Amino acid sequence: MTATRRLAGPAFRNPLGAYLDYRRDPLTLFYEQANAFGGSVRLRLVYEQLHLLVDPAHIRQVMVTNVDAYTKGISYRSLDHLLGPGLLTSDGPLWHRQRALIKPAFGRKHVTDEVPLMVACADRMLAKVATHADTGEVFDLVPVVMGFAADVVCRAVMGADVAGLMPRIEEDVRDGVDWVMRNMASPVPLPPSVPTPANRRFRKILARLHQVVDDVIAAHRTGEDAQGDLLSRLLAARDDDGHAMDEQQLRHEVLTFLLAGHETTGGALAWTIYELCRNSAVLRDVVDEVDGRLGGGAPDAASVGLLELTGRAIDESMRLHPPAWAFSRTSLAPDSFDSFDLGKGALIVISPFVNHRLPAFWSAPLRFDPDRFTPDAVRARPALHYFPFGWGPHLCVGQHLSLTEVRVGLSMLLSRFDIELVNGLRVREHPEISNTPGPVLVRVRNRRAGSGTVAAPAASVAGCPVVHTEVTR
Numbered sequence: 001m002t003a004t005r006r007l008a009g010p011a012f013r014n015p016l017g018a019y020l021d022y023r024r025d026p027l028t029l030f031y032e033q034a035n036a037f038g039g040s041v042r043l044r045l046v047y048e049q050l051h052l053l054v055d056p057a058h059i060r061q062v063m064v065t066n067v068d069a070y071t072k073g074i075s076y077r078s079l080d081h082l083l084g085p086g087l088l089t090s091d092g093p094l095w096h097r098q099r100a101l102i103k104p105a106f107g108r109k110h111v112t113d114e115v116p117l118m119v120a121c122a123d124r125m126l127a128k129v130a131t132h133a134d135t136g137e138v139f140d141l142v143p144v145v146m147g148f149a150a151d152v153v154c155r156a157v158m159g160a161d162v163a164g165l166m167p168r169i170e171e172d173v174r175d176g177v178d179w180v181m182r183n184m185a186s187p188v189p190l191p192p193s194v195p196t197p198a199n200r201r202f203r204k205i206l207a208r209l210h211q212v213v214d215d216v217i218a219a220h221r222t223g224e225d226a227q228g229d230l231l232s233r234l235l236a237a238r239d240d241d242g243h244a245m246d247e248q249q250l251r252h253e254v255l256t257f258l259l260a261g262h263e264t265t266g267g268a269l270a271w272t273i274y275e276l277c278r279n280s281a282v283l284r285d286v287v288d289e290v291d292g293r294l295g296g297g298a299p300d301a302a303s304v305g306l307l308e309l310t311g312r313a314i315d316e317s318m319r320l321h322p323p324a325w326a327f328s329r330t331s332l333a334p335d336s337f338d339s340f341d342l343g344k345g346a347l348i349v350i351s352p353f354v355n356h357r358l359p360a361f362w363s364a365p366l367r368f369d370p371d372r373f374t375p376d377a378v379r380a381r382p383a384l385h386y387f388p389f390g391w392g393p394h395l396c397v398g399q400h401l402s403l404t405e406v407r408v409g410l411s412m413l414l415s416r417f418d419i420e421l422v423n424g425l426r427v428r429e430h431p432e433i434s435n436t437p438g439p440v441l442v443r444v445r446n447r448r449a450g451s452g453t454v455a456a457p458a459a460s461v462a463g464c465p466v467v468h469t470e471v472t473r
């Protein structure tokens with residue numbers, strides 16, 4: 001079969017096509033073009049054709065019904081340098097084997113067992129926030145919640161008391177991600193073996209991360225470190241032939257979890273606080289629920305599941321601001337869709353951000369409304385309008401872990417503090433590997449019993465409607 005029918009897309013006079021718009025603001029570019037073309041659309045980026053799939057039938061074909069005809073796309077190739085071939089970046093037989101070994105380690109029961117660990121991490125976060133409450137100063141909430149997410153993922157994965165190493169690990173993962181972003185954006189991505197100054201720094205970062213992870217694995221093998229964490233479960237896992245993961249594979253997977261579970265979950269928590277602060281009626285109801293269910297204490301395995309409205313607010317925040325804003329695939333063979341064909345090697349992008357906001361799929365898409373996630377509303381919704389954790393066989397293994405973690409962190413923050421958003425209408429999306437918010441500047445006060453109100457966000461600025469969601473009182 002030859003690719004004869006092309007997916008429709010805008011014609012560009014300039015030789016770069018949509019490249020500069022893509023570099024400047026991919027969210028707006030994707031959203032506007034999907035709207036203009038009523039769904040899936042082709043965009044030329046210099047000489048490369050990018051196929052943004054939006055129609056649920058197109059996405060299902062790539063992610064489920066013909067999944068073996070596609071491999072993880074270009075964005076994963078740069079990540080390979082940082083993580084190696086772990087579950088997130090691999091495909092084919094290696095992915096099948098790793099998925100079967102790893103999936104059970106993320107089961108609901110294990111996640112529930114980790115709630116006390118999450119509470120301990122949230123207590124450390126509250127202690128940091130309390131210092132700002134004492135002074136009344138304005139501060140950026142994003143690094144604080146990112147620190148919480150890094151704390152949880154390090155301890156949930158590696159168990160060991162890695163407190164002393166945490167700042168170093170966090171910084172190295174962040175710098176490693178920066179290298180990946182630059183490598184991805186480069187017109188000629190050089191492998192780390194080419195001795196440029198940036199590559200030399202990257203190789204040092206990698207060496208340090210490998211050392212930390214290898215030490216923790218070694219300590220687990222000799223039984224020195226806490227058991228019951230994810231790494232212990234991975235060490236015990238056996239495939240159908242009775243084989244365990246080798247040392248290198250374990251390292252790839254541990255690094256994968258540190259990366260995949262950090263900024264995504266921290267971003268989800270930061271965006272939820274941001275949206276709640278902009279929608280004070282919803283916030284009041286969430287605070288009432290938290291007070292009613294937790295009575296001023298910390299959640300436990302049972303009560304965290306009762307935070308129903310809180311959970312819906314998190315779902316709705318991940319609709320408007322999906323941390324995994326887009327992911328890519330490459331076709332391994334030609335494929336045929338209803339109105340177009342793809343040749344071998346076609347670049348495909350699927351963007352939860354676009355599908356989560358498309359007016360064709362959602363009424364008043366920019367309004368924050370947790371009622372979109374009542375059980376009835378979820379049942380009535382067509383597939384692939386909402387998929388913050390992906391879809392099909394590659395569905396995120398960390399979904400329950402991160403949703404539970406965000407509930408724990410959010411409920412404990414709201415239980416203890418009133419939060420006032422200072423730059424309410426100026427926060428912007430940062431669509432890098434994950435979509436994190438720009439500075440979320442807040443002032444916090446220790447709560448008086450029964451209070452849960454927040455001040456309205458500061459003065460409005462005109463902004464791109466794609467980025468700025470509605471504010472309600």
Ligand code: HEM
Pocket residue numbers: 072087088089099153256257258260261262264265268322323324327328387388389390391393394395396397398399401402
């Ligand atoms: C709010 C938090 C998170 C979001 C929004 C998120 C989102 C996603 C998405 C969209 C995918 C599918 C990517 C694709 O199909 O190309 C994915 C896959 C994956 N996620 Fe997450 N993730 C989150 C948290 C986590 C956590 C906490 C972990 C582990 C500690 C994790 C580990 C993974 C792995 C290993 C995969 C690859 C799965 C596979 O290909 O079989 N994620 N995630």
